[in-house]
Amino acid sequence: MRLVSLSRCKEGTELAKSIYDNNGLVLLAEGYKLTDKVISRLRLLGIFAVYVKDKYSDGLIEDFGISHELKQRSLVEIKTSFTSLKSNLKLTGRINPKILKSFQNICDDVLAELLSNKKTLNLMTSVQIYDNYLYNHSFNVMVYTLQLAINAGVRSKDLNVLGTSGLLHDIGKMVIPIEILNKPGRLTEEEFQLIQTHTSEGYEYLKNQPDIPIVAARCAFEHHEKIDGTGYPRGLKGKDIHPFAKIMAVADVFDAVTSSRSYRPAMLPHKGFEILYGGSGTHFEPELVQIFKKSVIMYPVGITVTLSTGETGFVVKNNNNFPERPIIRVIEKDGVALQESEVHDIDMLTDLTSTIVQSDVVM
Numbered sequence: 306m307r308l309v310s311l312s313r314c315k316e317g318t319e320l321a322k323s324i325y326d327n328n329g330l331v332l333l334a335e336g337y338k339l340t341d342k343v344i345s346r347l348r349l350l351g352i353f354a355v356y357v358k359d360k361y362s363d364g365l366i367e368d369f370g371i372s373h374e375l376k377q378r379s380l381v382e383i384k385t386s387f388t389s390l391k392s393n394l395k396l397t398g399r400i401n402p403k404i405l406k407s408f409q410n411i412c413d414d415v416l417a418e419l420l421s422n423k424k425t426l427n428l429m430t431s432v433q434i435y436d437n438y439l440y441n442h443s444f445n446v447m448v449y450t451l452q453l454a455i456n457a458g459v460r461s462k463d464l465n466v467l468g469t470s471g472l473l474h475d476i477g478k479m480v481i482p483i484e485i486l487n488k489p490g491r492l493t494e495e496e497f498q499l500i501q502t503h504t505s506e507g508y509e510y511l512k513n514q515p516d517i518p519i520v521a522a523r524c525a526f527e528h529h530e531k532i533d534g535t536g537y538p539r540g541l542k543g544k545d546i547h548p549f550a551k552i553m554a555v556a557d558v559f560d561a562v563t564s565s566r567s568y569r570p571a572m573l574p575h576k577g578f579e580i581l582y583g584g585s586g587t588h589f590e591p592e593l594v595q596i597f598k599k600s601v602i603m604y605p606v607g608i609t610v611t612l613s614t615g616e617t618g619f620v621v622k623n624n625n626n627f628p629e630r631p632i633i634r635v636i637e638k639d640g641v642a643l644q645e646s647e648v649h650d651i652d653m654l655t656d657l658t659s660t661i662v663q664s665d666v667v668m
């Protein structure tokens with residue numbers, strides 16, 4: 306199982322993992338052999354990379370991720386409930402206690418999976434078509450927020466509230482026209498200002514909900530604030546931003562850049578980390594960035610990387626506590642495929658001569 310860019314796939318390439326449609330149902334099953342026509346169609350659907358079988362990657366053990374079943378069930382709940390809260394570009398009415406209960410159940414189930422896992426988390430484990438980025442983003446932000454909060458030592462009694470706040474942090478986006486949210490090009494000043502209102506819209510709506518903890522409203526309001534005061538909507542500084550909103554800010558940015566959109570592929574996790582490091586101390590609490598680095602996988606098993614030695618291969622295993630130095634199976638040197646007998650593994654933890662300079666697959 307390797308994750309490869311669709312542009313590397315040919316007629317006959319065999320899928321190592323199913324591809325799911327926007328309802329979470331299997332679109333193309335594991336074992337399916339791609340055709341040129343299907344490859345073009347996938348590209349139109351916003352798929353940029355797929356998991357394929359090849360002789361060098363048989364039997365790789367995957368990183369830990371949230372189960373597909375739980376994710377799908379959650380996405381259906383999020384879509385149904387978010388849609389029911391909106392009418393005429395307004396968030397209206399009281400959140401049905403049943404919806405809230407279902408969100409709490411989702412959080413509990415995700416928490417149970419996260420707490421039983423002792424490894425770093427990888428949310429890039431499946432390939433799926435999404436009809437609305439917001440639902441998937443809300444789910445991922447909840448998961449990243451919870452993983453970060455667990456590792457940052459947030460009290461266990463607060464985790465469920467934090468998870469629900471993560472699910473609801475962007476609820477204000479339900480009132481922003483989808484064409485603006487999904488606009489591929491540069492936003493105009495007016496459009497950018499309109500998008501920024503999702504924070505106050507979410508806050509105004511959530512703070513009046515009797516069954517929602519006020520911290521969820523604060524997180525919706527403050528998750529785009531930056532600790533140096535350059536964020537929005539109020540330009541709050543570090544000490545004035547709710548600690549849960551600071552956790553969410555890290556989770557939010559990481560997911561935003563590592564998720565694919567219909568108009569652009571995702572960045573791989575290590576690029577997402579570079580963005581977090583770049584904002585550490587100005588946008589984000591440095592301590593949270595450090596903890597997040599230990600919480601989420603940097604180079605997922607199966608992704609293709611190029612080393613400073615000119616060798617290309619893919620990640621076969623990660624070394625605990627050393628996310629930058631995984632074990633790589635080398636299959637190419639200077640662009641030329643190695644003979645089968647020359648294929649070998651490099652453990653970057655013991656072989657310190659090389660560094661990863663590029664990972665060419667995006668999804």
Ligand SMILES: [Fe+2]
Nearest residue numbers: 474475528529
């Ligand atoms: Fe947001």
